[in-house]
Amino acid sequence: MIGTLLLCTGLACAAQQSVTVRVTAVSGESVYLDQGRDAGLQPGDRVLLYSSEHGILTATVQVVSRSSARCTLDTGPMALDVGTGGEVLLPPRQPEPNDGRLTQEERPTLPEHPPWTAPPEEWDRENPLLAPAFSRRPEERPTQVNGRAYVRTVYTRTQEPNDNEYVQARGGTDLTVVNPVPWGGTLHLRSELLYEQADVEDAEGDRETSPRLDRLSYAWGGLRGQPFRAEFGRFLQHEFPELGVIDGVEAAARLIGASKVGMSLGAMPDVTRSLELGETAQSSLFGRYAVGKDEDLTLGLAYQKTWFDGDRDRDLLLGIVSFTPSTSLFVRGSAWLDYYTSSEQEKPSGFELTEAHLQGLYRFDPQHGIGANISRIRRPELLSDELSLSVAEELLELGTFRYGLFTWQQLSDRVLVDGRINQWIDQDDERGTNGEVRLALQNLLFSRSEIALAAYYTDGAFNSGPGVRFSVSRFLPPVSFTFWYDVARYESTSSQDALTQQSLHVSLDGALSSTWTVFLSGDYQFGDDQDSSTWTLSVQKRI
Numbered sequence: 001m002i003g004t005l006l007l008c009t010g011l012a013c014a015a016q017q018s019v020t021v022r023v024t025a026v027s028g029e030s031v032y033l034d035q036g037r038d039a040g041l042q043p044g045d046r047v048l049l050y051s052s053e054h055g056i057l058t059a060t061v062q063v064v065s066r067s068s069a070r071c072t073l074d075t076g077p078m079a080l081d082v083g084t085g086g087e088v089l090l091p092p093r094q095p096e097p098n099d100g101r102l103t104q105e106e107r108p109t110l111p112e113h114p115p116w117t118a119p120p121e122e123w124d125r126e127n128p129l130l131a132p133a134f135s136r137r138p139e140e141r142p143t144q145v146n147g148r149a150y151v152r153t154v155y156t157r158t159q160e161p162n163d164n165e166y167v168q169a170r171g172g173t174d175l176t177v178v179n180p181v182p183w184g185g186t187l188h189l190r191s192e193l194l195y196e197q198a199d200v201e202d203a204e205g206d207r208e209t210s211p212r213l214d215r216l217s218y219a220w221g222g223l224r225g226q227p228f229r230a231e232f233g234r235f236l237q238h239e240f241p242e243l244g245v246i247d248g249v250e251a252a253a254r255l256i257g258a259s260k261v262g263m264s265l266g267a268m269p270d271v272t273r274s275l276e277l278g279e280t281a282q283s284s285l286f287g288r289y290a291v292g293k294d295e296d297l298t299l300g301l302a303y304q305k306t307w308f309d310g311d312r313d314r315d316l317l318l319g320i321v322s323f324t325p326s327t328s329l330f331v332r333g334s335a336w337l338d339y340y341t342s343s344e345q346e347k348p349s350g351f352e353l354t355e356a357h358l359q360g361l362y363r364f365d366p367q368h369g370i371g372a373n374i375s376r377i378r379r380p381e382l383l384s385d386e387l388s389l390s391v392a393e394e395l396l397e398l399g400t401f402r403y404g405l406f407t408w409q410q411l412s413d414r415v416l417v418d419g420r421i422n423q424w425i426d427q428d429d430e431r432g433t434n435g436e437v438r439l440a441l442q443n444l445l446f447s448r449s450e451i452a453l454a455a456y457y458t459d460g461a462f463n464s465g466p467g468v469r470f471s472v473s474r475f476l477p478p479v480s481f482t483f484w485y486d487v488a489r490y491e492s493t494s495s496q497d498a499l500t501q502q503s504l505h506v507s508l509d510g511a512l513s514s515t516w517t518v519f520l521s522g523d524y525q526f527g528d529d530q531d532s533s534t535w536t537l538s539v540q541k542r543i
Contacts (some may be wrong), residue, residue, distance in 0.1 A: 002070070011460040012093050015034055017042060018089050018090060019035050019039045019041065019087060019088045019090060020035075020086075020087050020088040020366065021033040021034055021047070021069075021086050021087060021088055022083060022084070022085055022086075022371065022408070023049065023080060023081070023082055023083060023084040023085075023086070023186075023368065024068070024082065024330050024332060024359050024361050024371070025082065025332050025357065025359045025373075026080050026082065027173065027241065027242050027357075029050050029072050029073045029077045029180075029236070030062075030071070030072055030076075030236070030242075031047075031049070031059055031070070031071050031073060031080060031239045031310070032068060032069070032070050032072055032359075032536055033047070033061075033068060033069045033071065033088070033332045033364070034067075034068060035068070035069060035088065035303040035354045036064050036065050036066050036067045036068045036069045036324075036503050037065065037066050037326070038067055038259045039088075040090050040242070041061055041064050041069050041088055041090070042061065042064060042417045043061050043063065043064060044060065044061060044146055044176060044233055045060070045061040045088050045089060045090060046058065046059075046060060046061075046088070046089045046224055046382075047061060047071050047086060047089075047152045047481070048086050048088075048089070049059065049061040049080065049084055049085075049086035049089075049090050049186050050085055050086055050144065050382050051081070056074060057074075057078065057080070057128040058073075058074045058328065058366065059072060059073045059406075060072055060074065060490055062086065062176070065125065065295055065328065066294045066295065066322040066324070066333075067327045067330065068322070068324055068330060069088075070143045071240065072236065074365070074436045075171075080526070081406075082359055082371065082373040082404070083361075083371050083373075083404075083420050083423075083514050085408065086221070086416070088313070093410055094104070100103075100499045101434070104323045106438075109425075117384065118386065120195075121332030124465070126346075127341060133530040138167075138180070141178070141179055142179065142327065143177065143179045143180055144177070144179065145175065145176070145178075145422045145543060146175075146176055146540075146543055147173065147174045147175035147176055147189075147403075147412065147543045148173070148174050148175075148540050148541060148542050148543060149171075149172070149173045149174075149540070149541045150171065150172060150173075150174075150538065151169070151170070151171040151538070151539050151540075151541065152169070152171075152536070152537070152538040152539075152540070153167070153168070153169045153536070153538075154166075154167070154168045154169075154534065154535070154536050155167050155169075155534070155535045155536075156532060156534045157350070157532060157533050157534075158531065158532035159531045159532065160199070160529060160530060160531035160532075161182075161529055162201045162202045164198070164199065164200050164201055165197075165198070165199040165327065166196075166197070166198050166436075167196070167197040167198075168194070168195070168196050168197075169194075169195045169266060170171075170192050170193065170194045170195070170308075171192060171193055172190065172191055172192025172193065172212075173187045173190070173191060173192070173409070174190045174191075175188070175543065176188055177189075178369040181218070183492070185221075186218070186219050186320070187217060188216070188217050188218075188219070188233075189215065189216055190210070190213075190214040190215040190216075191212060191214065191215075191254060192211075192214075193209070193210075193211050193212070194209070194210050194211075194212055194213050194234075195207075195208070196208050196209075196210075199415050201366070202472060205247070205283050210272065210274065210276055211490070212272065212274070213233075213234060213273055213274075213275055213276070214245075215233075215234055215235050216230060216233050216234050216235075217231050217232060217233030217234060217235035218231065218233055219231035219235075219238075219533075222252070222254075223261070227253055227255075228251070228252075228253050228254070229251070229252050229253075229254075230249065230250065230251045230252075231249070231250050231251075232248070232249040232250075233247070234246070234247045234269065235250075237249060237250055237284075237495070238252070238304065239252055239260065239262055239286055239300075239302075240284070240286050240300065240302045240318065240320075242302075242320075242334065242336075243264070243282070243286075243302060243304050243318070244268055245268065245269055245273070245434075246264060246265075246266035246267065246268055246269075247266050247268075247269060247277055247278070248264060248266015248267060248282075249264065249266060250262065250264040251264075251418055252286075253378060256294050257290055257292075257293065257367070257467060258290035258298075258522075259287075259288060259289045259290050260287065260288045260318055261287045261288075262285075262286055262287075263283070263284060263285050263286070264282070264283070264286075265282075265283045265284075265490070267280065267281050267282075268280040268281070268282050268306070269278070270316070272385045272470030275523055279308055279309050279384070280306050280307065280308050280313060280384050281306065281307045282304055282305065282306045282307075283304070284302055284303060284305070285302070285305040286300065286303070287300070287301055287302075288300040288301075288386075295324075296323065296324060296325045297321075297322070297323050297325075298320075298321070298322040298323075299319075299320070299321055300318075300319065300321075301318070301319050301320075301321075301322040302315070302317075303315075303317075303318075304316045304318065304383070305315055306382075308382070308383040308384040308438050309383075311383055312341075312343070312384055313336065313381075313383045313384055314338065314380065314382055315339040315340075316336060316337070316338055316339075316380075317336075317337040317338075317351075318334070318336055318337075318338070319334065319335050319337075319424055319542050320332070320333065320334045320335075321334075327363070328362060328363045328364070329360075329361070329362050330359075330360065330361045330362075330414035330531050331358075331359070331360045331361075331365075332357075332358075332359050332371070333356075333357065333358040333359070334355075334356070334357050334361075335353065335355070335356045335357075335531055336354045336355035336356070336380075336526050337351050337353060337354070338350070338351070338352050338354045338380045338381075339351050340352065340381065346396045347380075347396065352378070352380075352427075353376065353378075354377070354378045354379070354380045355373065355375075355377050355378070356376045356377075357373070357374070357375045358373065358375070359372070359373040359374075360372050360373075360375045361478070364471045367408075367410030368408070368409050368410060369407065369408055370406070370407040371405070371407070372403075372404065372405050372406075372407070372511050373402075373403065373404050373406075374403040374404075375400075375401070375402045375403075376398065376399070376400070376402075377400050377402075377449075378382045378395055378396075378398070378399040378400050380396055380401075391493060392457055393449055397424070397427055399426065400424055400425070400426050400427075401424065401425045401426075402422060402423070402424045402425075403422070403423055404420060404421055404422030404423065404482075405420065405421055406418070406419065406420035406421075407419060407420075411443065414441055414443055415439070415440070415442070415443055415445075416439075416440040416442060417437070417439055417440075417442060418437075418438050418440075419435070419436055419437040419438060420435060420436055421422055421433070421435035421436075422435065423432050426461075429525070430461065432443075432454070432456045432459045432460050432461060432464075433446065433457070434457065434459065434461045435456065435457055436454055436455070436456035436457075437454065437457075438452055438454035439452065439454075440452040441491050446474055448474060448475040448476070449470050449472070449473065449474040449475070450471075450472070450473045452469075452470070452471045452472075453468070453469070453470055453471075454468070454469040454471070455467070455468050455469075456468075456469070456488075457541055458488075459489055459491070460493075461489050461493065462492065463491060463492050463493060463494055463499075464490065464491055465488060465489045465490040465491050465498075466488065466489060467486060467487060467489070468486070468487055468488075469484055469485070469486040469493030470484060470485050470486075471483065471484035471485075472484070476510040478510050479508060479509070479510035479511075480508070480509045480510070481507070481508055482505070482507045482509075483501070483505065483506050483507075484504075484505045485503070485504055485505075486502065486503045486504075486505075487500070487501070487502045487503075487527075488500075488502075495521055499527065499528040499529060499530075500526045500528050500530065500531050500539075501525065501526075501527040502525070502526050503523060503525045503526075504523065505520075505521065505522070505523050506522050507519065507521035507522075508520050508521075508522065515541055515542045515543070516539070516541055516542075517539075517540045518537075518538070518539050518540075519536070519537070519538040519539075520535075520536070520538075521535070521536045521541075522535050522536075523535075523536075524528045524532070
């Protein structure tokens, strides 16, 4: 993994502090982190994740507990390794308006009160000695707008094995408006316009423009003093994001402490997030039981029923458990149970464990930690997949069991070592392994710089072999620079042919002003049966 590849990114980091995080669990576009409210994280904070496979990924914090947080990837669902490193950018927090009262600095210095000579004559132990402090209700706070608008263009040219060109351009916005109306609440908008162009050798070119709406919703309640929370529109379900995105409504009521019960109802849009309603409808009931004032132990249970084009599609029982007794230990598990009746084509009647995950992470301190993960995934039978009988027979037999370990160790102020190893077993008892060890020298030649060398090995279903990656990064406010060179020797499991493949990456990430940032990167892949280049330009305006 790339680990903490950049110390900061752009001017945003020049003015912000950052908190180092590790990915503890991944579910679709939701990513769980091992830091939370105690480390200063708040909803809306920006997250940078450094993936060895995908490069730099950005995300936004959605929900925060005392020692963990859930964020959503800006790119949508990605295959991200548990243990991936990153950092959360903490903007300067604006103090809440004080209703005209004097600040501590503005208050006059008062003379010291002489010592009490006698205790109070009357004192009721049931009443406080001091007058209670009052805070403003959420709907009384001023309107706040934050978010970003962006344009991103990616151009790819391949010359081997075929001469092809691809262009992808997207422009969009991700906004949150707090208290847009007098009665409070929060408006969320996340949408973009996507243009794709493909010019393939010996084939007719393809061009497509499509709007995408990931979120347009209004939520209110759920804050301190507001035990009821509701949200309607298009959104990723708040209490159980594993249940997916809906066009509908979700309502939840807080019971004793942080325990909750609720329900949701609506249509489920397709993966393209088009503006049309999806053909699948869903309803769900859920409950969450939290133990302790800091929610050290959380147990959740949800039941979701779906219909496709009016016909019964899925009966899903989802259970989760989260245990975070301290900022050092994080454990999370989840299980999906599908119930089948005699109407299914392939699956027998009864319950089937279609998905299960268990992740754990322990921090000895911020510089040393270890984690483990285990998962089992089988494909459920769904009408919405619209599979033919022959295809269903093959796909529904697929299944994977995975387990792995990862660690990071700061050996000194300048030396960081991290690594991971994973193994998998499929339905045919075929096995595979992948692992990586990385040594990083920080601030060795320059301040705010890192030089790293990583060695990895992949034993997959289609190819296997070793690889080496050398990387250099430096942050020189307001610009950060990254370079890496990667070379791997793969052997095909089918033909036994050995291929040497190499790649170069260069990127610049900087600030044009306090609100405008720009990102430019170039990638070149070359070697046996490979010759392609990719250029990326992204401009973003923070609001």
